[in-house]
Amino acid sequence: MVSILVLNGPNLGRLGSREPDVYGTGTLEDLAVALEAEAPPGHRIDVRQTNDEAELIGWLYEAVDTGSPVILNPAAFTHYSYALRDAAALVTKAGLILVEVHLSNPHTREEFRHTSVISGVATGVIAGFGFTSYLLALDAINRQLG
Ligand code: DQA
Numbered sequence: 001m002v003s004i005l006v007l008n009g010p011n012l013g014r015l016g017s018r019e020p021d022v023y024g025t026g027t028l029e030d031l032a033v034a035l036e037a038e039a040p041p042g043h044r045i046d047v048r049q050t051n052d053e054a055e056l057i058g059w060l061y062e063a064v065d066t067g068s069p070v071i072l073n074p075a076a077f078t079h080y081s082y083a084l085r086d087a088a089a090l091v092t093k094a095g096l097i098l099v100e101v102h103l104s105n106p107h108t109r110e111e112f113r114h115t116s117v118i119s120g121v122a123t124g125v126i127a128g129f130g131f132t133s134y135l136l137a138l139d140a141i142n143r144q145l146g
Contacts, residue, residue, distance in 0.1 A: 001044050003068045004141060006035060006134065007059050008049040009075030009084075015103075023103050024130045031131050038135060040142045053081060060087040069097040069145070071137045078106070078116045089121040097144050099137035102127035 008028065011018060016027035026034075032047040039045045046068075050056055056077070063070045070091055077084045078100070091098045098121075105128030106113035119125050124140060126133045 001042060003046045003066065004039070004043050004071065004138070005059060005063050005068050006032075006045060006047040006071045007056060008047070008073045009056055009077045010051040012073060012075050013049045013051070026131055031134060034131055035134060035138055038138055038142075040138075040145060043145075045138075053077060053083060057083060057087040060084075060091055063091050063096060063098075064094045067094075067096065069099075069141045071099050071101055071134055071141070072118070072122070073101050073103070073134075074116075074118050078102070078118055079112055080117065082117055085117045085121055088118055092121055092123055097123045097141050099123060099140055100125045100127075101133040101137050103130050103133060104128060 013028060015023055016025055028047060028049055032045065035045045035047065048059060060070065072088065074081065074084055088098055100116065100118050100122040126136050129136060
């Protein structure tokens with residue numbers, strides 16, 4: 001059984017109550033249920049969240065070591081974490097899929113959100129569709145694996 005790691009950065013543990021007009025009213029648990037319902041055969045969905053950059057980097061190393069595809073919402077780290085970018089590059093350089101996702105479309109928001117330091121090393125990017133961004137990422141992984 002291969003895990004698909006669904007990794008969420010800072011403040012995403014507050015989904016449901018955090019700026020619902022921007023991020024919706026669903027919680028991370030609701031997201032996990034929706035993704036688990038669409039897990040490809042032979043794969044399990046492992047949804048995690050941390051506010052800690054070092055922990056997120058450690059999870060990307062784990063993806064490399066276990067050969068796990070990754071769905072990554074780097075949250076605010078998207079915009080400035082070169083350390084996270086370098087760790088994400090390890091995943092894609094290892095030949096594994098890493099899909100960068102965002103609930104909102106950062107390009108419609110404040111200027112500082114228009115830059116992603118992660119996109120340049122991601123396999124692909126999906127943004128602006130709420131939880132559907134993650135489901136589309138899972139579909140992309142499924143199709144690539146198939
Ligand atoms: C986000 C967008 C980021 O700009 C923001 O810092 C987040 C969430 C999104 O999913 O839309 O925390 O990654």
